[in-house]
Each structure stands twice: as C-alpha cells, then as structure tokens.
Amino acid sequence: MPTLIDVFAALPGAIATDGVLIHLGDPMREQRRLLAGSAVAPLGDRGVIEVAGEDRLSWLDSITSQAVAGLRSGDSTELLVLDPQGRVEHAAGAFEDGSSVWLIADAADVEPLAAWLKRMVFRSRVTVSVRPELELIGFFAGGDADAAVRAIAAAPGGTPLVWSDPWVAVQPGGHQYANVAEHPAGEYAWRVAIVEADAVASAISTFEAAGILAVEALRIAAWRPRWASEVDERSLPHETDWIRSAVHLNKGCYRGQETVAKVHNLGHPPRRLAALHLDGSDDVLPEPGSAIFAGDAEVGHITSVARHYEDGPIALAILSRRAPTAELIVRTDTVDVSAAQQVIVPADAGATADVPRLTRLSRRPEGQDPRRA
Structure with missing residues (x-):
C-alpha cells in the first residue's frame, strides 16, 4: 500500500x-x-x-x-x-x-x-x-x-x-x-x-x-x-507563550505544576521567544541553531526559519531574558545577518499577569493588637 x-x-x-x-x-x-x-x-x-x-x-x-x-x-x-x-x-x-x-x-x-x-x-x-x-x-x-x-x-x-x-x-x-x-x-x-x-x-x-x-x-x-x-532540555512553557494554548492554570495537580505556577506568579522566565525579521539583502537564510548576538555578547539562537510570501525571511528565536529588544545579529558560516526583533514573550512575563497575591503573613491590619492576631 x-x-x-x-x-x-x-x-x-x-x-x-x-x-x-x-x-x-x-x-x-x-x-x-x-x-x-x-x-x-x-x-x-x-x-x-x-x-x-x-x-x-x-x-x-x-x-x-x-x-x-x-x-x-x-x-x-x-x-x-x-x-x-x-x-x-x-x-x-x-x-x-x-x-x-x-x-x-x-x-x-x-x-x-x-x-x-x-x-x-x-x-x-x-x-x-x-x-x-x-x-x-x-x-x-x-x-x-x-x-x-x-x-x-x-x-x-x-x-x-x-x-x-x-x-x-x-x-x-x-x-x-x-x-x-x-x-x-x-x-x-x-x-x-x-x-x-x-x-x-x-x-x-x-x-x-x-x-x-x-x-x-x-x-x-x-x-x-x-x-x-x-523545545530543548531547558524549555519552560512560559518562554514560548505556550500557556496560551497548552496549559490550564487552574486545574488540579500534575507533574511540574509547582514550577508553572511559580514562574507565572512571580515572573521572569530565564528565556523568551522573539520573532525576527531578517535582512534578505544577502539572500542568506540562517539555519536553525544559528547563534544570535547583541554586540559581542551571544544572547540566543534561531529555532525556526522560513521565507514568508509577504514578510520575506522570518524566524523564531529563543533569547536570554536580559537580551536587549534592539536589533540583533544572526551569525552564519558565511555572513552576519541583521535581525529586527519583535518581542513575543516580554522579559517580565508572568509578573504582568493579573494574579492575586496573598497578603504577607507578617503584616497585620493597622491598629490590630498582635496578641489577638
């Protein structure tokens, strides 16, 4: 068959x-x-x-x-x-x-x-x-x-x-x-x-x-x-905005739930997904895995890359949380490719979520007798 x-x-x-x-x-x-x-x-x-x-x-x-x-x-x-x-x-x-x-x-x-x-x-x-x-x-x-x-x-x-x-x-x-x-x-x-x-x-x-x-x-x-x-061996769902479609934040216990809740409530996942619009003047399409630099510092790598019928050469990239949001450079074997960045997951992802937080136990309402707490 x-x-x-x-x-x-x-x-x-x-x-x-x-x-x-x-x-x-x-x-x-x-x-x-x-x-x-x-x-x-x-x-x-x-x-x-x-x-x-x-x-x-x-x-x-x-x-x-x-x-x-x-x-x-x-x-x-x-x-x-x-x-x-x-x-x-x-x-x-x-x-x-x-x-x-x-x-x-x-x-x-x-x-x-x-x-x-x-x-x-x-x-x-x-x-x-x-x-x-x-x-x-x-x-x-x-x-x-x-x-x-x-x-x-x-x-x-x-x-x-x-x-x-x-x-x-x-x-x-x-x-x-x-x-x-x-x-x-x-x-x-x-x-x-x-x-x-x-x-x-x-x-x-x-x-x-x-x-x-x-x-x-x-x-x-x-x-x-x-x-x-x-996905690699370090990937958290927050880093790629995957909580959007594949994670239910209010369901019961499952393996890894504690980390999901902690990163979502406190923010600052270690890495973040970005969309890149690549300079196509050299007609070079970087390979997945190509290193990305901000100045002399390596800040991430390409994960997916393609030529789009309207947008031209585009890519997804995993970047360090501290990577600047300015233009980046993708390094290939033959040439450096400029990349305009569009932030997908912000550096403070999670901290911006509207998540209620419990009052610290050490704090008491003004005027309350601590002996009655």
Whole structure:
C-alpha cells in the first residue's frame, strides 16, 4: 500500500525527502493556497497515538498540563507533559471522538511520548497505541479543502478525526504573555486530519498540494511554538507563550505544576521567544541553531526559519531574558545577518499577569493588637 508521501510525491514538481514533502516548486504560491483554503499539506513529520479506555480523559487530565477531563466528542485541545521541574518533555494536539483521544505529535516524539504514557497507566482502564498506519493532512479552515478533507478523514467512532489547532486564541485557563493588540495567530485557522493513505489516493485529483516549507512559514508567522523546533532540555512553557494554548492554570495537580505556577506568579522566565525579521539583502537564510548576538555578547539562537510570501525571511528565536529588544545579529558560516526583533514573550512575563497575591503573613491590619492576631 502506498504511503501518503508516495501519493503526493507523484505530483508534478514534488520534492520529497525522508518521508516529508518539501515543496512542489513554488513554496510562496503554496503558502497563499494554504491560507486561501484551497490546498492541503501531507504531514509526514508527525504521527498519531490513540489513547482508549473509559478512564482516558480523567487519566490524561491527571498527568498532563491541560484540563481534558470534560472533553466531548469533536473537541480539540493541546497538552504538554512536563518534568518535575516544569520543563517541557512532550507535546501533542489532542482530539476526542467519544471513544478515544487521538494525540498528534512530532515524529521524533511519538514513540517516546507513547512509551511514557504506557509507563503511567498503572491500574487505570486505559490503552495506549501508536498508529503508524494512520497519516496526517494539514489545511486551513474555510475553503474548498475543508469539506474535501473532512469527507475522507478517518472516523472510527463516527466523528471525523479533524483536530483544530487551539493556538488561534487564548484557551480557557490559559494566559497570553504577548502584549500585542492583534496577535498574528488570530487568523491561524489550522486543521490536521487523521486519514488513511488509500482514502487520499482515491481523492488526490481533488486537491491542490503544499509542502512543509509552506506549512512552516505560516506557523512561524503566527508565532506558534513546536516541540521539534522550539523545545530543548531547558524549555519552560512560559518562554514560548505556550500557556496560551497548552496549559490550564487552574486545574488540579500534575507533574511540574509547582514550577508553572511559580514562574507565572512571580515572573521572569530565564528565556523568551522573539520573532525576527531578517535582512534578505544577502539572500542568506540562517539555519536553525544559528547563534544570535547583541554586540559581542551571544544572547540566543534561531529555532525556526522560513521565507514568508509577504514578510520575506522570518524566524523564531529563543533569547536570554536580559537580551536587549534592539536589533540583533544572526551569525552564519558565511555572513552576519541583521535581525529586527519583535518581542513575543516580554522579559517580565508572568509578573504582568493579573494574579492575586496573598497578603504577607507578617503584616497585620493597622491598629490590630498582635496578641489577638
């Protein structure tokens, strides 16, 4: 049976490698088609995990950052698995269809996430299964592609498996650190359908296609973090504004919650996400991992980079909290690239949140007899 990439790689002009469709000859045009809702993108760089069993929702609620216990059939959300120090270990989109929760994760994290989940089952009535036979198609809502993909999406429980990315808006229990009047995610109506390759093969003539270069450019422009790009062994969800969509600040206990609450209440995460508009005059696109400098001081690194159809060369970067908000320099092997910076997560992120604080125990109302305290 052909894989999803086999189906799309047969299209004219398609360039694919390592199971991922890169582009079909014109990534800029592909971006426009995606946004217009007329194109779809095979997502060979992601995979699917099924969590089934009658305890699935309460169990996931107890071990992840998101409040999922009340999900209903057709609901989408996003969750993180944190270590005891609150650092991000795993991330996944989650879709409930009434009988299973379907997790969508970056390919390199599918097996580790599934293995961790299996270790956490204990006596819960839950099963965890990696589903390699199921594949993923991304598209934007509102166009011709929307109805066409939903028609071929897998629906084992009767509900088409189509995940709606919650990044489009601040989710219940979440908080946005980006201090902007209009967040670029406001128009990021991204959807991911879980499909079987043979269903796509029979409908391929109805689709225009786009590659991962187009998908990534639109993600970066929306300031959307991704496990495969923005996460390292030090990452806190606050640093990338991920509390916006993947953390519920008011839910019950879970691993790493103490750090999440502390950093949110007191502020000052050690690093912060920034959007960069790169100088394109030398036609050099820095690689992810490229070092960023403010004067002679190294202050961070590129995490994601792309050429956007309107904005030109753009990037996301993780910077030191103390990095200046002025223009920066990205150092490549051949040339230094100037980068205008747009702050996403402020240096005082968390301290600006409207969080009530308890009166210090050592303070008493004026005139109160301390012997009666």
